[in-house]
Amino acid sequence: MLPFLLFFLFPAHSAAELCHPNDKAALLAFKHSFSNPNPIPSWDPNFDCCSYYGVNCDETTNYVIGLEMISDYLTGTIPTALANLTHLQILRLQKMPNLVGEIPSAIGELTNLRFLEISWTNISGPVPHFLVKLKNLAFLELQFNRLSGSIPPLLATLPYLRVIDLSRNQLTGPIPESFGYLPKTAEFPALDLSHNKLSGDIPASLANLNFSSVEISRNNLSGDASVFFGKGKITTVISISRNNFEFDFAKVSFMESLVILDISHNKIYGSIPPQIIEDTLLQRLNLTYNRLCGKVPTGWKLKFNPEGWDYTSFFHNRCLCGIPLDPCK
Ligand SMILES: *[C@@H]1O[C@H](CO)[C@@H](O)[C@H](O)[C@H]1NC(C)=O
Ligand SMILES: *[C@@H]1O[C@H](CO)[C@@H](O)[C@H](O)[C@H]1NC(C)=O
Ligand SMILES: *[C@@H]1O[C@H](CO)[C@@H](O)[C@H](O)[C@H]1NC(C)=O
Ligand SMILES: *[C@@H]1O[C@H](CO)[C@@H](O)[C@H](O)[C@H]1NC(C)=O
Ligand SMILES: *[C@@H]1O[C@H](CO)[C@@H](O)[C@H](O)[C@H]1NC(C)=O
Numbered sequence: 470m471l472p473f474l475l476f477f478l479f480p481a482h483s484a485a486e487l488c489h490p491n492d493k494a495a496l497l498a499f500k501h502s503f504s505n506p507n508p509i510p511s512w513d514p515n516f517d518c519c520s521y522y523g524v525n526c527d528e529t530t531n532y533v534i535g536l537e538m539i540s541d542y543l544t545g546t547i548p549t550a551l552a553n554l555t556h557l558q559i560l561r562l563q564k565m566p567n568l569v570g571e572i573p574s575a576i577g578e579l580t581n582l583r584f585l586e587i588s589w590t591n592i593s594g595p596v597p598h599f600l601v602k603l604k605n606l607a608f609l610e611l612q613f614n615r616l617s618g619s620i621p622p623l624l625a626t627l628p629y630l631r632v633i634d635l636s637r638n639q640l641t642g643p644i645p646e647s648f649g650y651l652p653k654t655a656e657f658p659a660l661d662l663s664h665n666k667l668s669g670d671i672p673a674s675l676a677n678l679n680f681s682s683v684e685i686s687r688n689n690l691s692g693d694a695s696v697f698f699g700k701g702k703i704t705t706v707i708s709i710s711r712n713n714f715e716f717d718f719a720k721v722s723f724m725e726s727l728v729i730l731d732i733s734h735n736k737i738y739g740s741i742p743p744q745i746i747e748d749t750l751l752q753r754l755n756l757t758y759n760r761l762c763g764k765v766p767t768g769w770k771l772k773f774n775p776e777g778w779d780y781t782s783f784f785h786n787r788c789l790c791g792i793p794l795d796p797c798k
Contacts, residue, residue, distance in 0.1 A: 486517045487517055487519045487526060487531040488517050488518035488519045488526065488531060488533070489531060489532055489533075491553060491555075492518060492526075492532060492533040492553075492554060492556075493514075493518040494553070495533075495550050495551070495552075495553035495554045496512060496518050496521065496524065496533065496536075496550075496554070497512065497514060497518075498548065498550035498553070499536075499548040499550045499551060499554075500512050502545060502546075502548035502549070502550055503543045503544055503545045503548070504544050504545045505542060505543060505544050505545075508542075508543055509521075509522070509540075509543070518533065519531060519533070523536060523537050523538045524536055525537070525559070527556070530556070532555075532556035533554050533556060533557060534556055534557060534558045534559065534581075535557070535558065535559040535560075536551075536554065536557060536559070536560050536561070537559065537560075537561040537563075538561070538562050538563070538565070539563045539564045539565070540564070540565050541564060541565065541566055541567070542567070543565055543567060543568065544567040544568075545567070545568070545569070545570075546568070546569060546570035546571075546573070547562070547568065547570065547572060547573050547575075547576070547587070547592065548573075548575075549573050549574075549575040550575075551573075551575050551576065551579065552575035552576075552578040552579070554579065555578075555579075555581070556581055557579050557581060557582060558581050558582060558583045558584065558605075559582070559583065559584040560576075560579065560582060560584070560585050560586070560587075561584065561585075561586040561587075561588075562586070562587045562588075562590065563586060563587075563588050563589055563590075564588070564589040564590075565589070565590045566589070566590065566591055567591070568587075568590040568591060568592055569590075569591050569592060569593070570592060570593070570594070571592065571593065571594030571595070571597075572587065572592060572594065572596075572597050572611075574597070574599055576597075576599070576600070576603075577597070577599030577600065577602045577603065578602075579603065580602060580603060580604065580605065581605060582603050582605060582606055583605050583606060583607050583608065583629075584606075584607065584608040584610075585600075585603065585606060585608065585609055585610065585611075586608065586610040586611075587610075587611055587614065588610055588611065588612045588613050588614065589612075589613040589614075590613075590614050591614070591615055592614045592615065592616065593614070593615040593616065593617065594616065594617070594618075595616065595617065595618035595619075595621075596611060596616055596618065596620060596621055596624075596635060596640070597621075598621045598623065600621070600624065601621065601623040601624060601626060601627065603627065604627065604628065604629075605629060606627050606629065606630060607629045607630060607631045607632070608631060608632045609624070609627075609630065609632065609633050609634070609635075610632065610634040611634065611635050611638070612634045612635065612636045612637050612638070612661065613636070613637045613638075614637075614638050615638065615639060616635070616638040616639065616640060617638070617639045617640065617641065618640065618641065618642075619640065619641055619642030619643070620635065620640060620642065620643075620644065620645055620662075620667075621645075622645035622646070622647040622648075623647070624645075624647075624648075625645060625647035625648050625649075625650060625651050626647075626652070627652075627655065628652045628654045628655060629654055629655060630651060630655040630658060631655060631657065631658055631659065632658065632659045633658060633659070633660050633661070633662075634659075634661040635661070635662050635665070636661045636662060636663045636664050636665070636684065637663070637664040637665075638664075638665055639665065639666055640662070640665040640666060640667055641665075641666045641667065641668065642667065642668070642669065643667065643668065643669030643670070643672070643690075644662065644667060644669070644671065644672060644675070644685070644690070645672070646672040646674050647674075648660075648672070648674070648675060648678070649672055649673075649674020649675045649676070649677045649678060650674060650677065651678065656679060657679055657680070657681045657703060658678065658680055658681065659680065659681045659682045659683075660680055660682070660683045660684070660685070661682075661683075661684040661685075662684070662685045662688065663684045663685055663686040663687055663688070663708065664686070664687045664688075665687075665688050666688065666689060667685070667688040667689065667690055668688070668689045668690060668691070669690065669691065669692075670690075670691055670692030670693070671690060671691075671692045671693060671694050671696055671697075671714075673693075673696060675696045675697065676696035676697075676699065679702050679703055679704070680697065680702070680704045681703060681704060681705065682704060682705055682706035682707075683697050683704065683706070683707055683708070683709075684706060684708040685708070685709055685712070686708045686709060686710040686711050686712070686731065687710070687711045687712075688711075688712055689712065689713060690709075690712040690713065690714065691712065691713040691714065691715070692714065692715070692716075693714070693715070693716040694709045694712070694714040694716060694732075694735075695716045695717075695718075695720065695721050697709070698721045698722060698723060698724065699722060699724060700722045700723070700724060700725075700748075701724065702724040702726070703724065703726050704724050704726060704727060705726050705727065705728045705729065706727075706728065706729045707727065707729070707730050707731070707732075708729065708730075708731040709731070709732050709735065710731045710732060710733040710734050710735070710755065711733070711734040711735075712734075712735055713735065713736060714732070714735040714736065714737055715735070715736040715737065715738070716737060716738075716739075717738060717739040718732075718737050718738065718739040718740065718741060718742070718756075718759075718761060719739035719740045719741075719742055720739065720742075721742060722742075722744065723742070723744055723745055723748055723749050724749070725748055725749060725750065726749075726750065727749045727750065727751055728750055728751060728752050728753070729751075729752065729753045730745075730751060730753070730754050730755070730756075731753070731754075731755040732755070732756055732759065733755045733756065733757045733758050733759070734757070734758040734759075735758070735759055736759065736760055737756075737759040737760060737761065738759070738760040738761065738762070738787070739761065739762070739763075740761065740762055740763030740764070741756065741761060741763065741765060741766055741789070742766075743766040745766065746766050754778055754782045755781075755782055756782060756783055756786065756789075757781070757782065757783065757784050757785050757786070758785045758786075759785075759786050759787075760786065760787040761783075761786040761787060761788075761789050762786070762787050762788040762789060763788070763789065763790070764789075764790055764791040764797050765783060765789055765790070765791045765792065765793070765794060767791070767792065778793065779793050780793045780794055
């Protein structure tokens with residue numbers, strides 16, 4: 470029986486090998502640059518690397534185009550050997566608490582990347598400027614790390630960018646004005662910069678953007694966040710809570726697409742425009758802890774909340790009144 474078993478454990482690799490030798494060398498170098506005694510045991514040099522766990526090859530060219538890892542085991546820095554996976558389009562390193570150090574410049578060589586995710590790790594240092602070399606990038610997801618420094622303004626020159634998620638880091642400085650001038654090809658961006666230490670006024674240029682969603686809660690941003698609103702836009706989520714925003718809510722015109730709105734814990738003043746009920750699909754609403762005044766509009770015709778909103782959507786404002794709060798005097 471033994472030779473038969475061995476045949477299955479160590480198949481003759483010549484027949485099955487689809488993987489390109491350079492890709493395989495790069496993957497094995499990637500594996501061995503971690504400091505663990507036995508990193509990624511299943512990546513056996515005798516096997517076709519297109520069959521490795523987490524590796525995806527193009528069906529016609531057999532080049533490695535995807536590398537997706539989740540590991541609480543792998544320890545060390547992001548391997549520079551990645552630079553030799555020259556056809557890589559998708560790189561996702563997720564939930565790797567023992568991944569440390571900065572994002573290496575090797576990542577900037579992967580010019581075919583469309584999807585870059587490094588999330589839930591302990592990497593630190595800046596959001597690197599060299600990411601601007603990744604002209605095909607559509608998804609940039611660097612959430613839940615320890616990144617610091619400011620957001621590189623030139624990211625806004627990437628022509629196909631659709632998602633920027635830099636949430637839950639320690640980023641400082643302003644939202645770059647350039648973000649209001651994303652190329653037309655990057656038309657409906659989803660932006661998540663929440664849970665950082667960003668400060669400064671919201672650039673007026675952001676009014677140009679037709680965001681699909683914008684989440685910037687829990688920063689120290691200030692100024693007029695009404696630029697995110699506007700009739701005719703396609704935004705579904707606006708979450709700007711826990712900043713220092715000051716603007717007149719009565720002057721906001723809402724997009725019909727709006728489903729989630731959280732402006733809580735700011736200094737937003739004025740009354741609640743009746744249009745918020747008449748013209749939107751709102752399902753979740755939080756206006757608490759602001760300086761709003763006047764009568765809460767009536768006549769909510771909400772799909773999932775036919776009774777309207779209870780007081781937890783409105784409390785702790787300057788002088789809001791009427792159902793579901795106390796009657797107006
Ligand atoms: C890329 O591959 C070449 C040739 O195999 C090798 O000399 C070089 O060290 C590799 N680069 C990295 C960053 O591993
Ligand atoms: C970072 O490392 C600390 C221990 O040093 C760990 O508690 C934490 O979960 C790690 N963070 C992430 C996002 O994995
Ligand atoms: C937040 O920004 C304001 C200026 O808008 C500044 O005075 C304050 O110190 C900042 N707070 C923190 C915690 O950085
Ligand atoms: C936003 O995009 C939608 C869908 O393409 C379009 O109809 C609308 O005119 C755009 N609105 C603005 C303000 O750019
Ligand atoms: C709105 O936010 C406040 C403060 O964070 C919270 O107490 C309240 O439950 C929230 N209400 C809703 C409807 O989410």
